[in-house]
Amino acid sequence: MSQTAATAGPAPVASRGLVAIALALGTFMQVLDTTIANVSIPTISGNLGVSSDQGTWVITSFAVANGISVPLTGWLMQRFGVVRTFVVSVLLFTLASFLCGAAWSLPALLAFRVMQGAVSGPMIPGSQALLISLFPPDKKGAALAIWSMTTLVAPICGPILGGYISDNYSWPWIFYINVPVGLFCAAICWQGLKHRETPTRKLPVDTIGLSLLVVWVGSLQIMLDKGKDADWFHSSFIVVLAVVAVVGFIAFMIWEIGEKHPIIDLSLFKNRNFSLGTMVLCLGYAVFFGAVVLQPLWMQTWLGYNATWAGLVAAPSGVVAVFLSPLVGRNIAKFDARLFATAAFIFFAISYFMRAGYTADASAEAYIMPLLVQGIGMSMFFVSVLQILLDGVPDHQVPAASGLSNFLRITAGSFATSIITTSWDRRAALHQTRLAEASSAYDPTLRGAVDTLHGMGMTDQQALGSITHSLGNQAYLMSALDIFWVSGWLCLGMIVLVWFTRRPHGGAHAVAAD
Known part of the structure; x- marks a missing residue:
């Protein structure tokens, strides 16, 4: 029978670096596919001859299948081993990606997207557990930093890459690009980790x-x-x-x-740090992901940005996170992880409060600055919260804990997307009603605006249409500012939850084997 990672010991430094990169790419590829298709829906729908409403099932089918498969990770890895489950998952995901690109109709594409989502469940928790197993206990922070970089940067890169490929190439390439990455990831991980397979049980x-x-x-x-x-x-x-x-x-x-022999190990919630840490992870990610969805949507709908440029505005935050995450990972073991989590939420709050001061005519630089501050928080958020929630989790439960916490995080992101977009529309409608009530045909300001537009050659109807559009623009801006303001206060409130957890004492022990 295989031994545990504690017996196997950490991997040699040279091979550890290459395997860590491959594992990170596996996570990046899976997270990227949750967002890369979003901006390509109009292109895909038009190419396959269906409406955009039907095309949105390309996103939904993946999300549903993935949401179901993620909680099964713990059971699968106990039954077949962590390494084998992860590598097979990557290979099947690569095959499904190729089939998605080759799809000849919407039903075929949806079938392959369901397959893609279903087989990708173990990829994120598997890469997390295996990264932890590669590093000695004092370097666990570095392992979590590598994992968190890909998890935070991929949602930002997805819309940029999806928009660029759709604008300059054909949509199947948003799926075909996974093929070489998936084959590289599977080959390197199997070669570097097959001798570290974990014990299996016939459950x-x-x-x-x-x-x-x-x-x-x-x-x-x-x-x-x-x-x-x-x-x-x-x-x-x-x-x-x-x-x-x-x-x-x-x-x-x-x-x-x-x-x-349950599918999901609910006994994990007896661990205070896992319960509270998972709550902090879900709430923090929900606020973060909600803003990731809202800002590009607002910029494309009302500010005239295309998908690529709206994504590029957010890109610097990912760059900052990539540069700072290794630094955080190297030093987190020297301090209380709760301090890093607190700092992350403070930087998130500052970023949201800065965004609450946006104006409709602001420059791109004004939109980017708060996101640079967010990037500093991103570099600390995942590393510190994962350190907290995995603290005290036994070796054999790490894959199950990772799968369960990631399932809840993904679900929280889905809730946040629905709540934020609905609230944005409803608050905008409220603001637009109030703005309209404050205006009348006898308002000198309104009459002056109409006269100015007349001077530009517009008819009465065109002038009123332009003013109505401006009111809508202002209403949606005010609604977005409301949401950013509330998000900032929510981040500050989550600091209280962080300090109800115990100080981590070395955290989870990795599960890998020789």
Whole structure:
């Protein structure tokens, strides 16, 4: 039988670097695919001869399949081993990516996207567990820094890369680019880690637990993805999905608590640091991801930026995070990880408060500066929070803990996207109503604006249309500023949760084997 990582010891420095890069690329590739298709939906829909509404199922199908498969990571890795599960997952993901690029119709593309999402579940938690196993205990912070860089930068790179490929090449290349990366990642990881495989156990399949998981997670993801378009609970379809998700979740929890070999190991929540750390991870990521979605959407909808340029505005924050994360990783073991988590939330809050001062005619530099501050927070957020939540988790539970925390993080991101975009529209409608009420045909300012537009050759109808558009622009700006302001205060509030956790004492022990 294989031995644990504690027996195997950390990998040699030379091979460790190459394997760490390959593992990071695996994470990057999977996270990238959650966002890269978003900006390409109009192109894909037009090419396949379907509407944009039908095309959005390209995103939903991946999210639903991935949401179901991530919680299964712990069971799969105990049954087949961490290394084998991760490498097979990468190879199947690479195959599914190729098939997505070669899809000849929307049904075919959706089938391959479901496959892509389903097989990619173990990639993020697997890479996290294996990175930890590669490094000695005093370098665990560096391992988490490498992992966090790819997880934070990929959502920013996705829209940029997706927009550029769609604008300059054909859409299948957003999937084909995964093929060489996936083959490299699988080859290097298998060669460097096959002798470190973890012990396996012949666990029975919790068929009922798995079925309930598919029902409630699938219903929840579809509800979150389609809720805004269907006007939420005014739609009977969304109401049915919500009821199924809630009932399915309750039944799932009851079943898993009494199951001897559960699909999800709920005993992890007995660990205070895991419970509170996961809560901090989910809430912090929800606020971060909500802003990642909102700002490019606002800039493209109302400020005239295209997808590529809206993405490039956010790119510097990723660059800052990449440069600072290794520095944080090298030093986090010398200090209390809660200090780094506190600093991360302070920088996030400053960034949001700076964004709450945006104006519609601000320069690109004014939009970039708060994101540079966000990048400093990004460099500390994942490393410190993961150090906290994995503290005290036994060796054999690390993959399950990683899979469960990542599942909850991804779900929190889905909730944040739905809540933020819906709130943005509703607050904008409120602001627009108030702006309209403050104006009248006898308002000197309004009459002056109309006269100015007349002087530019516009008719009454054209002038009023231009003013209406300006009011809409202002309303959506004010709505975005409201959300940024609330996000800043939420970040400061999360610092309190951080200090309810214990100080980490060396954290999780890696699971790898010789």
